[in-house]
Amino acid sequence: MRLVVAKCSVDYTGRLTAHLPLATRLLIVKADGSVLVHSDGGSYKPLNWMSPPCRLRVTDRADAEDAAEDAAATLPEEDWVQEWDVVHDKTGDRLRVRLVEILQDTSIELGIDPGLQKDGVEAHLQALLAQNIETLGEDWSLVRREYPTAIGPVDILARDADGGTVAIEIKRRGEIDGVEQLTRYLELLNRDPLLAPVRGMFAAQAIKPQAKVLAGDRGIDCVTLDYDALRGIDDAESRLF
Known part of the structure; x- marks a missing residue:
């Protein structure tokens, strides 16, 4: 430079x-x-x-x-x-x-820049949600992070209070591409008789309206993640507003 x-x-x-x-x-x-x-x-x-x-x-x-x-x-x-x-x-x-x-x-020779590392990227959200899986519902349990499939790992595989299998895809910003990705995972996971039926959950800090519509049409639940609450910084119950 x-x-x-x-x-x-x-x-x-x-x-x-x-x-x-x-x-x-x-x-x-x-x-x-x-x-x-x-x-x-x-x-x-x-x-x-x-x-x-x-x-x-x-x-x-x-x-x-x-x-x-x-x-x-x-x-x-x-x-x-x-x-x-x-x-x-x-x-x-x-x-x-x-x-x-x-x-x-x-x-000045700056060399190769490693790129911006943002706080709250998918990996951080995934780890925090796995540690606090009960925030999605009482008696929920974690099966595994990065559950492998033939087309890539599912961010989180969990079981709900009824023992049903839930595949969770996590993004910082939820868009249509993320819903499509989760749809492909669900198609593969539901072929496994030990897991089926598997329902999907699309989780992000913010989800675009178009993504919510597509997810709803495919029977996928949408959840907005509060990053500070997952980190224990912000207590939503103690807020006045």
Whole structure:
């Protein structure tokens, strides 16, 4: 990653035209080729940017003057020391940054990022629900986490108060794809005479209305999980509202 703090002007041309007048800004060039222009306030979003695939060509003023002299041409009178010309490979959109003064220019090798690890992902929810399976109903019991099937593991296999088998699919955000996934698991599990009949339960921190409709149509129960309550942080019974 390259970080440049410079006094610069920025022009964007393509599907729209935008101009940033001369000011001190932070310019970021990432390893994927993207170029971002940031100010020191206003928002976490860049003022302007170019996403990959794109090409960056950097021209120093001295080189541009030599080329202009060879071509018997003249450069614009605007005073600049370096020009960045960024062109998108597919759309042809162009981002031109003219640097009048470079205050800092640093390149850092960040390496491969492991990605954001969110609190409350499916694995955490699965472990918490398995430890607190009775929150789904009195006298419920855990059969197994990650119950294996030919098409992948079911998050939780449990038995309800009547001894019936329940396959539980857990998501942070419940969408139609999750209901489809659970439907496939149920089809396989109900072929096993030792488990059948197996009913399904779709559990998530939030479930989209379309997913609820599809689950109801297929006889699958929907449960909204309270992550803080499962962790013992939030006691729903002691709340006023």
